[in-house]
Amino acid sequence: MTRRKHNQTARTIRIVGSWIVALIVFFPILWMLLTSFKSELDAFSMPPHFFFAPTLENYEQILARANYLHYAWNSIVTAGGATILGMIVAVPAAYAFAYHPTLKTKNVLLWMLSTKMLPSVGVLVPIYLICRDLNMLDSKTALIIIFALINLPIMVWMIYTYFRDIPYDILEAARMDGASTGQTMFRVLIPVSRGGLASTALLCLILSWNEAFWSLNLTTASAAPLTALVASFSSPEGLFWAKLSAVSTLACAPILVLGWLSQRQLVRGLTFGAVK
């Protein structure tokens, strides 16, 4: 009897504790969202206002004056382009590794993983100079190629682990029926693993959207994505908090929603297939 009561209390404490921790972790995002609906004056008020007359003024100004859509379009093109390019290269590679392995396949996969460990600054100077000489500074094409390359190892690994889970018999059966490699891939393999492929693409999209090292160093205006637009709010210290919050909310909301929808599937990609 007392044991049960004790368990009940422990459980309640645990649930309350979970909620408190979750709200603390989430608070900065919530606060940003609230601030985005405040007037600049309210945003600075001390003590902070939890209740205030909400306004859409910041969003209107961001859309009208800060040229938000230009940056959003750049983010969509670079992240989307990198995802498409990455998938086109990664799917065939994963196919070869999963179904036609050689003695070296494991080492090649590990080597791919190791390229991910090459720090970006190690190649900053040459990449910057190459882009300058090819007239590709501040170009979306350069960002697409770079984003695709930095995510390629993750994508190959992730798709590889999905393909490995598909029984080879299914492919063999298709081949017996006279299907070519291309047909087997497009008619059998890709439909069967579309869930895995979709989460791989999503992971690449999220990581590219939030990438900030190359997008800050290689763009100035015409190709600058949202990460760079947000960064431009850093200079006049603390002048436009409400607008900063509105831009940030717009820039993060789509990715946050995508992340919520796919949290479980992302684990596999983020851990190179080691945790499922």
Place this chain on the structure above:
Amino acid sequence: MSARIRKRPERLLAQPAIIMLLVWMIVPLAMTLYFSTQYYNLLYPGKSAFVGLENFAYFFTYPSFWTSILNTIILVGSVLVVTVVGGVLISVLVDETFPGQGIVRMLLISPFFIMPTVAALVWKNLLMNPVSGFLAWVWKLFGATPVNWFADWPLFSIITVVSWEWLPFAILIFVTALQSLDREQMEAARMDGARGFAIFRYLTLPHLARPIAVVVMVEAIFLLNIFAEIFVTTNGGPGDATTNVPYLVYTQALLEFDVGAASAGGLVAVVLANIMAVFLIRLIGKSLTEKT
């Protein structure tokens, strides 16, 4: 692994990926290596010359260089400790089912999807500003003097922001890993009178050993590259208090236009990452062979 399989032309499908990564890795790295032995400043383009190891000598005697290495190690180390310890505790806390569990987990992993520039600026202004920031209000609530976080505790502030970004990653991985923990074994242990801590120590923690290794590896890769958070908040300062290796190389390359010195610094970053990578790849490689 018969000869029949090996001859299959399908193997060529892997070539584009391999070649692209090879080019991406070898060409710039070779150029970095070459530039690091040159005197080459973009402001004086005609004057490049071979200088041997002078750029490295310049870097090694440059006080900010050692600070930046130390800062990098402190940053990576602290964030790893905070996220792994915090991640394990929180994921164990939210492991048992309860009403609203789904929402709690959603809230917990959210910061991971926030872009670095947003995370850094929201923390620096809305939360950590000494005059109008939320934390200043909390401090006043308890009768304490608000702290000027980014001015007085710059590296700590950066660590806080980065930990907030990466804690959700650890939670996400550990929560997923815990779902495959054998419940029956846990129930049996409980029947035998094992209490909370013993279960955690002898069942949960061993089960999480591999996920922890993976989290450390993946985070280390990204944490060695932390740049945007510093770029939009402290610019490496005050002084060089928050300058890590990536930021130092950036200042040499794109602010001082000293290609030679920046390349030497870049190579140091590569060596630093490689020392880490050797251990980590071995770890992951081992867990791969265990599985197959």
